[in-house]
Structure formats: C-alpha cells, structure tokens
Amino acid sequence: MSVTHPAGFTAAGVAAGLKSTGAQDLALVVNTGPSSASASVFTSNRCLANPVIWSKEVVKDGSVRAVVLNSGGANCYTGAEGFGTTHAVAEQVAKGVGVGAGDVVVCSTGLIGLTNPRQQLLDGVDAAVAALSGDGGDDAAHAIMTTDSHAKQVVVHGDTWSIGGMAKGAGMLAPALATMLVVLTTDADVDAAVLDRALRHATRLTFDRLDSDGCQSTNDTVTVMASGASGVSPDEAEFTDALTRACRDLALQLLADAEGADHEIAITTRGAATESDALEVGRSVARSNLFKAAVFGQDANWGRVLASVGTTAAAFDPADLDVAINDVWVCRESGPAESRDLVDLKPRQVSVTIDLKVGEAQATIWTNDLTHAYVHENSAYSS
Amino acid sequence: MSVTHPAGFTAAGVAAGLKSTGAQDLALVVNTGPSSASASVFTSNRCLANPVIWSKEVVKDGSVRAVVLNSGGANCYTGAEGFGTTHAVAEQVAKGVGVGAGDVVVCSTGLIGLTNPRQQLLDGVDAAVAALSGDGGDDAAHAIMTTDSHAKQVVVHGDTWSIGGMAKGAGMLAPALATMLVVLTTDADVDAAVLDRALRHATRLTFDRLDSDGCQSTNDTVTVMASGASGVSPDEAEFTDALTRACRDLALQLLADAEGADHEIAITTRGAATESDALEVGRSVARSNLFKAAVFGQDANWGRVLASVGTTAAAFDPADLDVAINDVWVCRESGPAESRDLVDLKPRQVSVTIDLKVGEAQATIWTNDLTHAYVHENSAYSS
Numbered sequence: 001m002s003v004t005h006p007a008g009f010t011a012a013g014v015a016a017g018l019k020s021t022g023a024q025d026l027a028l029v030v031n032t033g034p035s036s037a038s039a040s041v042f043t044s045n046r047c048l049a050n051p052v053i054w055s056k057e058v059v060k061d062g063s064v065r066a067v068v069l070n071s072g073g074a075n076c077y078t079g080a081e082g083f084g085t086t087h088a089v090a091e092q093v094a095k096g097v098g099v100g101a102g103d104v105v106v107c108s109t110g111l112i113g114l115t116n117p118r119q120q121l122l123d124g125v126d127a128a129v130a131a132l133s134g135d136g137g138d139d140a141a142h143a144i145m146t147t148d149s150h151a152k153q154v155v156v157h158g159d160t161w162s163i164g165g166m167a168k169g170a171g172m173l174a175p176a177l178a179t180m181l182v183v184l185t186t187d188a189d190v191d192a193a194v195l196d197r198a199l200r201h202a203t204r205l206t207f208d209r210l211d212s213d214g215c216q217s218t219n220d221t222v223t224v225m226a227s228g229a230s231g232v233s234p235d236e237a238e239f240t241d242a243l244t245r246a247c248r249d250l251a252l253q254l255l256a257d258a259e260g261a262d263h264e265i266a267i268t269t270r271g272a273a274t275e276s277d278a279l280e281v282g283r284s285v286a287r288s289n290l291f292k293a294a295v296f297g298q299d300a301n302w303g304r305v306l307a308s309v310g311t312t313a314a315a316f317d318p319a320d321l322d323v324a325i326n327d328v329w330v331c332r333e334s335g336p337a338e339s340r341d342l343v344d345l346k347p348r349q350v351s352v353t354i355d356l357k358v359g360e361a362q363a364t365i366w367t368n369d370l371t372h373a374y375v376h377e378n379s380a381y382s383s
Numbered sequence: 384m385s386v387t388h389p390a391g392f393t394a395a396g397v398a399a400g401l402k403s404t405g406a407q408d409l410a411l412v413v414n415t416g417p418s419s420a421s422a423s424v425f426t427s428n429r430c431l432a433n434p435v436i437w438s439k440e441v442v443k444d445g446s447v448r449a450v451v452l453n454s455g456g457a458n459c460y461t462g463a464e465g466f467g468t469t470h471a472v473a474e475q476v477a478k479g480v481g482v483g484a485g486d487v488v489v490c491s492t493g494l495i496g497l498t499n500p501r502q503q504l505l506d507g508v509d510a511a512v513a514a515l516s517g518d519g520g521d522d523a524a525h526a527i528m529t530t531d532s533h534a535k536q537v538v539v540h541g542d543t544w545s546i547g548g549m550a551k552g553a554g555m556l557a558p559a560l561a562t563m564l565v566v567l568t569t570d571a572d573v574d575a576a577v578l579d580r581a582l583r584h585a586t587r588l589t590f591d592r593l594d595s596d597g598c599q600s601t602n603d604t605v606t607v608m609a610s611g612a613s614g615v616s617p618d619e620a621e622f623t624d625a626l627t628r629a630c631r632d633l634a635l636q637l638l639a640d641a642e643g644a645d646h647e648i649a650i651t652t653r654g655a656a657t658e659s660d661a662l663e664v665g666r667s668v669a670r671s672n673l674f675k676a677a678v679f680g681q682d683a684n685w686g687r688v689l690a691s692v693g694t695t696a697a698a699f700d701p702a703d704l705d706v707a708i709n710d711v712w713v714c715r716e717s718g719p720a721e722s723r724d725l726v727d728l729k730p731r732q733v734s735v736t737i738d739l740k741v742g743e744a745q746a747t748i749w750t751n752d753l754t755h756a757y758v759h760e761n762s763a764y765s766s
Contacts (some may be wrong), residue, residue: 044694045690045693045694046692046693046694046695046701047690047693047704047717048701074686076686077686077689077714077717077718079716079717079718079719082718111686112687112689113684113714113718113719114719115719218686218690287670289672289757290761293758293761293762294761296758297762299762301496302460302496303459303460303494303495303496303601306430306460306495306496307428307430307459307601309429309430310428310429310430310431310601311427311428311429318429318431321430331460331496333462334430334460334462335460335462335465336460336462336496336497336498370758370761370762371758372755374672374676374758375676375753375754375757375758376755378672378677378680378753379677379679379680379753
C-alpha cells in the first residue's frame, strides 16, 4: 500500500517493456488533492541525469501533482535526445491525469549512458494512467526496483493522518544522496515551506548518512507530496519527526539490501567537537575498502579504523582514540586494549564506536562491508 | 644491487624471525660517507606509526647515516611500549655502525595494532650489522617485502654518479603517500636542502599520484641519502630529474604489484583549469569502486567516470565532457559517442582520458581495478 495509504493518492505500476525480464518498470503516483504542496531533494552530483535536470525546475514552485518513475534505464548522460524523452514523458503524464507538465516530477533509474526507448515509455505512461488506483502503491513500489531484491515501503501514522513512502536503491549508495528514488506521500495538510524544511531535516539525518560504497549517484530524487485530504494540519515538529521516521525506515531498508553486502555497519563517532567532525570521521571509515574487506573477513581490524580516522581534519589527539567493535573496546588510547578475539563478527549487524574524546557531539554513518558479491555484481551488472 | 649500486653505501637483509615463514624481514642501509646529507617525506596520515614519529625527528637536521627497516609488523598504534621498541632499535643500529641514534631512520611495515617483539628486532639488528656489505642491496630489498610478490629496485645513472632505490608496497596505496617504504641512495654530492627540494618534487609527481585503493597508510616513509662518494655535484635540475625517474620507476613497480589487481589504470585528466583540478578529478575516478569493479569486469562503463567527475569541485561544464577509454572516445559532450564495444579491456594496461575542455592543465593518477582477489587478500590478510 505504502504511497497510497494516505488519503488523496492513486498509484500504478506497469510493465512498459524497458526491463528485458518483462517485469514492472514504470510507476506513477498521483496526488488527487485538494492540496498539491510538495518538496524535493536531489543528488548533489554536478553531472545530473536528464530527469533530475527536468524535475529540479518542476519543484521550484512547491507544487507537484504527479511523480512518474521508470526503472530499466537512468536516462543519464544521454544529451538532448534524453532530455526530450524526459520532457515527453512529463507531457504524457500531464495529459493523462489532467495536470500541467510543470507539476510532473520525472525519475529514472538503471544503467547510465544509454538512451531510453521513448515510445515504450509513452505507451507505459498511458497504461499506468489507466491502471491508477487507490490500491496501486504496492505495484508502484515494485516497478521502481532495479537490483533491489524486494520492494521497500513504509507507513508512519500520525493522529488522524499518515505518511506513506516507497524507495528503490541497492548500490551506488552515498550522499548526498544515496542512489535512490524515494516518493513520500501524506494526507496531512502541510504547506510547501513546511514540507521543504521537514524533508531537508529528515534526509540530512537519514539518507545523507547512508554511505554504502562511497559512490555518488546521478539520479537521486526524494519527493514528498501532501494531499491535505485528511483536513488535519499537524504541528510542524510532530510532522517532521514522523517524516524523519519514515525516511530512516526506508534508509535502513536500502542499507539492508545493498548489493552483495554481508554486513550492515553502523559507525558511531562520539566525543567529537562538532557534528560535522563526527560525520567526517564516520564517513572516512565507511569509505575504507580495507576496513570494509576486513569486516567481510570477520576480522575486527581496529587499526584500519584508526588509519582512516587519521586522514580526517577532525579535532582529536592521535594518541588518545578509543575504538569499540560490537561494544568490545579493542582500542584504548590508540593502542591495543580488549582482545579482538572477543569480537563476534558473524552476525549481519556490526557496530563501530569511535570516541574522539574531545567534545560532546556524535553522529552515525551506515555502511556495508566489501564482499566478493559486491565486486561480482558491479563488474557484471551492465554485461 | 639497487641501494648499494652508488658508491658509499653498504646494506644487508637478514631473517630476524618476525615473519613466521622464516624469510628475510630486517634490512639495514648504511651511508658510509663522506657526506651524510639526507631528506625524507612521510605519510600525511595524522595517526602515525611509532617509527614515523621517531624518524620525523631524526631527519630534521638533514643528516642520516642509516635506515633500518623491518617487515612482519608495523609497530603502529602500539603506544609507549612500541615507541620504546623503535628507540631501542635505533640505538642498537647506532651502536653497531658507530653513529648517533639521532642519525638512524627506522621504518616498519606489516600488520598494525600489534606489538613487535623487541628482542628479536635487536638480535636482528646485530645480525644485519654483521652482514653489511657493498653487495647487500638485493638482500635488503627482499627483507622489506610484505605482500609484495617480488622485490622492487631501481638504478638511475648520471654522468659519473648514480641513484639506487628500493621500495616495498602492494596495498593501502594512496597518497600522501602510498603505503610503502622507499630508500634511495646516491653517491652524488648533494646537500640536504637540494635533496629535500628534489625529493619533494619527485614524490609529488610519482608516489603521490598512485592511488591504488584510496586507503592512506600510517607508516609511509621515503628517505634519500647522499654519500657524496663520487665527488661529483650534479646540477640541481639534472639531479632532480634523475631522482624523479627513479621514483616513477619504483611507483610503477608498486602499481604493477598491487594486491589482487588485474589491471593498471592510468587516469589522465586534461583540459583542466589547473593541475589541482586535474588531480582532484583523476583521484575521484580512482576512488570509485563502481568504476574499478567495471574495469575488472572488462566493461568500458564511462557513465561511472562521469558520475565520479560530477562529485568534484573542478571547473568544467557538466554537459560538455569527453571521455576516452584506451583511446576510444566513448563519451563526447557528456553523451554516448563511439561504441563501448570497441574498447578492449583484456590487456592489463588501461588508459582513461578525461577532457574537461576548459583549460590547459593536465595530470595523471594511477590506480588499479577492484577485484575478487583484492577483497580476498584484504579480508584474509590478518587471519
């Protein structure tokens, strides 16, 4: 149900023929109102996919009526022809659901550098429009999957309103943002300015802290639409909290399904002078192939943690760092402490705690291990 | 021969018992003068190994008489006990060869976070002192190997003088510097200030542009010692050029022997506004696991190149980038151009050329692909 759980939304997922498997590959989510308030965040990559170039313009006025998403091709680095395809898809949706093309966000995902078949997309849009229903959320969530092993959906309840969401993403997960498409819906009556603040707060604490493989995507889009159909205007803090919970739930679903991963690693840096220091330190460890390969090998190699921390500009004393892996303090004062043999790295969940011992700030970055399956999936993906 | 090729040097490599295989694991290189001029560069990691903490002090006066190096343990993050071991090793060398401990550079390599057995090291030093000879360079080069598959040595000839060098390093190769220990010797009569300028020039263009896996080491040391035994003082430019050639030769030997690599990738960024931009762009691609896995899979995935370029702050037009892989221009104006099927990625040598089309600067970064063998070697290394 997910995106169609809140009142005021219809959705559909259809097979447009982009995926050679014949699986669903085109999703449409429509806000039937009465409100069309919306907010979005996009990848910070400077080399943008065509749908992102288009959608960044669409969202500027705070009003979005529909999001159309396709898997099976990212329409990225495909030039004017590719941009024309994005534009044509938006026009086709606009015509089909009776809105302006300037209220249609377009998202694409799949291989980059390949042109999407325009006519298949347009026919797919027509099929999706015909299939729109208040039960279509599940189909939509399936249609946006690429290497995802399952659909990712969430529902968070307010008093008399709710938030629904769907996400796709299983690799190229790094901020900002992770490689992912996310559509969030709510029947709360929230204006575009509040939506924007709430979404930026939520993504900063969730998707932006997911750093599966350090590779920043070209197509990332997170769009929230508010239909106002519940007639209820929640308190901004309450809404922001609910939206953050929805985003965190989806982010952890992405982490759990990351390509080829054997472990989900939560890296918490505490005792930092600033939150920014804590994030920099966590990210440096999340991007250490050596540390990530060690976790795959179930080796509590804390030395590789310190070697990563040492590459940052964060405030700390290099001779006074503490590191715990799965709560075993294997390193105290930058030297060996409890035996690394006490650390059991067989379970999928791994926690790394780094204490910089200079302040009160802390932050958590989530990543995965580096496995044979990751190498295989990413060396074979496009062949 | 390598480090003992230039006149005025003796060396030895012995088995001190640090390596469980019984292989040579302790090397000593001694400058017998008449000059003791020297210069060094070290890792820029802030979490330093004990030998680096020691050696940074030793080299400050521009005079070094001996370099002692051990494999089988990095003596990194081992606290006061570890620093005491480094100090004791320097004193033992000093006593053995009749110099001051303040003229002895100490280098260690191997696992981090483990204490080195001090007495074995001291006994090894005695054995090495006894074995010192003008033919000992080859033994020394073998004694510093860790996961290296072969010893790395170089000789560069000037008119009536020469430069010799040895290096170890096969992983954790990222600036600054790569994970490596390098000892360079020359019988040219060059003072410490010239040596320092020449070495910084050489490493900036060579070791600093090697970015095998983005992981910055804790023990990197490059030391050059000049004996002056030839009695010849070459022109500074001539000497700098020769030293740069020696360093480039060793750097490419390190690249060719990187852990588990199937390909050596030279990433040249041209048309950049500045050399710094070119380096940032090259490094971003060198650190993309997705691109490196694609090269392993023999997939000319130029989209992953652009996705990396887009994460940088370099000056360029995101809609006007050209990319060649093995000289096939698979991307023009940020879109598909020549067919990627024309790119043959079976050979070990791969070139990637990125044209930013905004300026005249260019630079090359060297990296490796991301392979199953890399994951295996780095997940199993310490077990």
